[in-house]
Amino acid sequence: MVPPTEVSAAPLASASARRERTDVGSDTRTRVACAHCGDPVPKALRQPPGRNSFCCSGCEAVYGAIAASGLDTYYALQRRLEAKGRRARVTDKQYEEFDDPVFADLHTSDRGDGTLGVELFVENVHCGACVWLLERLPHLEPGVKSAQVQMKSGALRIVFDPGAVRLSHLARRLAAFGYPPHPARGRSADQLRRRETRRALQHIAVAGAIAGNTMVLAFPLYGGALHGIEAEYQRFFLYLSLGLAWVSVAFPGRTFFRGAFSAWRARTPHMDVPIAVGLGAGLLLSTYNALRGSSEVYFESLCVLVFLLLAGRFVQRRQQQRSQSAVELLFLATPSSARLVLGDERRQVPIEALLPGQVVEVLPGESLPVDGLVRAGSSHLDTKWLTGESRPVAVGPGDPVSAAAVNRTAPLQVECTAVGEATRVGRLMGLVETSAAREAPVVGLAHRIAGRFAVAVLVLAALTAAIWYQLDPIRALPNALALLIVTCPCALGLATPLAFVAAVGRAAQRGILVRGGDALESLVRAGDLVLDKTGTLTAGQPAVTEWIGERRLRGIAAELEACSAHPIARAFAPLGGGGERESTPVSEFTEHPGLGVEGRIEGSHYAVGSLRFAQARGFACSAELEAAAARMANRAATPIAVARDGGVLAIAAVEDPLLPDAKATLDGLRRVGWRIRIVSGDHPDVVRAVAQRLGLPEELCRGGVSPEAKLAAIEELRARAGKDPVVMVGDGVNDAAALAAATVGIAVHGGAEASLAAADVYLGRRGLAPLAELLAGARRTFRAIRTNVAVSLVYNATGVALAMTGHLDPIVAAVLMPLSSLTVIALSYRASTFPAGSLAPQTQTVSP
Amino acid sequence: MSLIYLILPIALIVAGLALAAFLWALRTGQYDDLDTPPQRQLLGDERD
Known part of the structure; x- marks a missing residue:
């Protein structure tokens, strides 16, 4: 800790350093950077050299709080990491709701030794310097036992002694440092996800270790097959790999058998069926041969197969963290606490504690926590995300207002009529959940082929057995089993996940985040493309x-x-x-x-x-x-x-101006067959004007559509479209249900968090050009998958021919099986799905 | 020549230990967050 006398010197040093740093490379005008966040400081706020300048009062307050606690090393770290802070805002929130018993019940856990654990989400965590600063909390507050940050999610885990310090005090402290805390929601889902990830990694670890060791054990066996080996040692190696392979198939590999069993019960084709047949047949035949003392075994191929398939699925599943519950979505859309009016007093309470009839106060810049009627004050509400209206709505006493609208101009007092899930936005999020759940999973190309493939393989195996039974009864069973093994669809099973993983990774580099490969697969055929207007086709701001x-x-x-x-x-x-x-x-x-x-x-x-x-x-x-x-x-x-x-x-x-690339992008998409529609909550006149400028037929563009009607419009289109995809592009809470109901929902840059959570794809770059890129990339990805499937089918056909004619000895199988997988891996990563080269991330929005 | 009977099981036991170490790391949550710990490592001892 720094003694207070030193505090005044350090900020001076850091301020002048910042001035120098930003002067380099700027034009003739001197640019002064904010001492907290590094943004340019408006001329009127600049201080004479040697004193700190701040871009806003928020940054100044945060700088003061950090320096006064002797934590100004934070700024040194920030400079060293070349990280830029975020502009801070002053919150005069008192966080009293954090001390409410309701809050304690909901969010804290008793750790048994008199301390409480709580998980909070803090805003603005973005670099190592933030982690350093936040984890200093126990040094500042003796009541805090430990503080741990997770940088990516902004989750902060605090263990504290409720007797020594109040949670509201800690929350105020965090807010003073520029990290406003929020209670963490959706913890159970998060924990479930974490447990699932751990279990998958466990299986992969076991499968990987066994695969490596059986490969090592296979070397002397192959060597022995070529140059001779003493029977005693051969048996030793055979038995060891036999034991390992059984462990691999029985422990991590059982997921394929479980999948195949449920697919068989549901009578739906599934990739697991041929995999399970191949694994089972291979294991049984190899065991039989090993016990006979023959080295015609496939143990190492089976173990490597289990490992590769598990790893492929793990990577694929990590991209598909789907459909959050309605409650979690609601929390993303509305604030977590409200300022309750009790006579002349104001108390901050968690929204869970609010009752209809109570009056809350909403300051300018805050979003409404509840549905209700305005009791006092008049202001303008921004309902852009809620209804899609681009113009602010004026409200006064007696007017009904909805949760999640943002108050713009003046304080309002609102009498609650509905809270939480009963609010309009709450019901909307309920619709998101149900429509996401109702959506049938996409049966991908690989799965469709796998179904027919499994049937074909079984028929061929039976045929082989029947024919060889006539010719040479002893070789009938080994030949049929050899066919089952060599056709085991390692390449087929890897083809789709790998191609998708490669494409999704490339797309992410281009600022397009795709959740799961099936979204890409659905975008291959041209269909209906439904666009929201405000914020999607237009900038969303006047x-x-x-x-x-x-x-x-x-x-x-x-x-x-x-x-x-x-x-x-x-x-x-x-x-x-x-x-x-x-x-x-x-x-x-x-x-x-x-x-x-x-x-x-x-x-x-x-x-x-x-x-x-x-x-x-x-x-x-x-x-x-x-x-x-x-x-x-x-x-x-x-x-x-x-x-x-x-x-x-x-x-x-x-x-609200049209995005500059909107017309060119939509014209391009229309040329490749997409039917473009606009469904907007904004006024029909505005929508008509936009449609005219884009050259879209007016009958395909509808204005004044409520969120519920948007959902209905999407469902109607889906019912009519048949196999063609119905793609919804939007940015608001009002689009969330439609995004979830569409074949593929695409959320655009700067959208509401609820719409991001409901969508399958997020376009992280401004403008509509990434949309065209996404659709073109999806088509190229699908082409890569088709190549992969074709290649693996050629390998399998060769294998079948060799097996049926009785020429499949273990060496050929050993070469054929990994070679097909390797080809598919190479092809997947080589395919140019999304143009290579990374773009500079666009964090700041540029005003048009 | 029967040394192989000793060495191979030892090799497998070593591999098993490595696997056990990985599983232990996994269970204690060391793979839950891969971004923050490296930062903490680099910055942790600044003026504590």
């Missing part, structure tokens, strides 16, 4: 897309609108020029809610707002500008008048 009239007023408009919190006002921010100019002070600022703003800058009187507002405030508008405004309104953009000293001088169009 922006100024057109400016008619005096251009010099752009900066002034930005300045004036910067004083307002209204969502439309934010569209003007990029016009300000990014801190190049000194900001000009605005005086006599007044905001007319829902209409516009006015104020005085450098002696002139300015107004920015709707045209009607400007005219009502006495600004005259030329006919030309009025016509421009009418034209903008016609294409569903919002015209904003910018006026100075009695006259409207410019009109700006504010709208």
Whole structure:
């Protein structure tokens, strides 16, 4: 720990270091980096050299908290790791709900020795420096026994003494460091997943160890077969490998027999059937031969097969962490606590403790925790994710509001009418769960072939036995069994998982995260492509897309609108020029809610707002500008008048702009046969305007669709589409159910977490170009799989021919079996499914 | 020449020990998180 006297010196050193670091490589203008997060600091907030500058008050508060605790080594580590912090926000949350008995019941576990264990999810954990800082907690708080972070998931496990420290205090401390904690949900599912992974690894370890050792034991046997070996030693090696092979097949390999048995009971073809037949036949024949003293055994092939198949399946399954429960999804969409209003008092409580009839307060920037009626206050709600509406909705006393909407402008008091799963978004997440569960698994090409393959192999084996029984009864059974072994579909069983794993890995490098290979397989045929509008085809945020009239007023408009919190006002921010100019002070600022703003800058009187507002405030508008405004309104953009000293001088169009690559991408996809539809929750006029610009027929584009109707639309399309896939692309909570119900659900960059959880594919790059890449990649992957299957069928045909004619001696089988697997592995990794080369990850969203 | 009867079982026992060590590591959760421990290792002794 650092004595407090040293604290003041260290931040100074780190601040000047940061200034130097960012100066290198920047243009002539000096750029000052925030001492906490490294973002550029706006000119107005810059401090003289030698003092720390901060980009926002959040970062400043966090820096203060960290330095005051003597933990400023954090910044040294951050620089060393070349990591960038995240912009911190100040939360004045008190985390009282963490001390609530309901919370203790739900989230803490008694460890028996008077301490409690709790798992929290903390935001903003992204590098080693964060891990270091968070794990210092026991040094700062004597009541904390241990703190352990999992970097990837942001899970923080704390063991503390409830007598010495309160959990709410720890939570406040974490928040002060810039890591707001949340109670961990879905722990049971997580534990289940962990147990499953451990069990699979156990099986793979055993299978791998045995495979290696039987291969070593096979060397003297093959050598002996070629050059002679004393019977005594041969028997010794045979018996050892026999014992090992039985362990491998009986312990890790039994999963194939279990799979084959259930496939046989369900009368559905499954890859496990031919595998189990091959394994069983191989083991029995080899055992029989070994006991006879013959070295025609396949023990090492069988053990390697078990190992490779288990490893292939493990890698494949790790990518398919599917369908979370409705409750977990709900937690992703709504906040975990609410500010309960009790008279003049406010208390933070977990939402599980809320009852209908109670009143909660929601501050600007927070999302609504419950469904309810507004009791006091009026504000604008952003329901973009909930309904897909791109324009904010104004609410006042008496209006019904839904959980998960984001409060934008002013504090609201809301009387709860429904909590948790009873809310609209809760019911929506229930629909996600049921539609995900109802979806039938895709029966992939390899599985379909495997079914027929198993039947064909059994028929051929019977035929071989029958024919050889006529010719040479003693060789009938060995030849039939040899056929069963050599046709054991090692290559077939590996072909699909490997090709998918290779493709999914390549896609991930391109920023496309695919959950499971069957999603790729479903995207091979062109079908219906249903797109959401807000946030998917458009940027999801209003922006100024057109400016008619005096251009010099752009900066002034930005300045004036910067004083307002209204969502439309934010569209003007990029016009300000990014801190190049000194900001000009605005005086006599007044905001007319829902209409516009006015104020005085450098002696002139300015107004920015709707045209009607400007005219009502006495600004005259030329006919030309009025016509421009009418034209903008016609294409569903919002015209904003910018006026100075009695006259409207410019009109700006504010709208949710189309993504620049939307039209080109959709045109390309239409050419390869996809039927493109838009189903949006936004106003039909806006949807029509977007459809027009994309050149889509209007009857395929629907606006004003509720989340439930979206789900119904997808289900109807699926019922009509037959074998063709119905692909849904969306970003909001309102799309989640539709994403889960579609053959393949694709969530786009920047979407709500609930939609990510419900989707099969996540496009991690901005824009629609990755969508085209995904569909093309899926087709190339499928081609690679077909090649693999063809290759393994050729090998098997050769094997069958040799076995049926009685020419299959163990050496040929020993060469043939691994060679086919190796070919398939090589082919899978060579196939160019997604273009190689990694892209620089796009973390920051660029304003269009 | 019967040395092989001794050496081979020993080799298998050594392999079994390695397997047991892996299974122990697995059961104690050492394979649950592969990202954080290396970071902790590098940064843990800074000014403690």
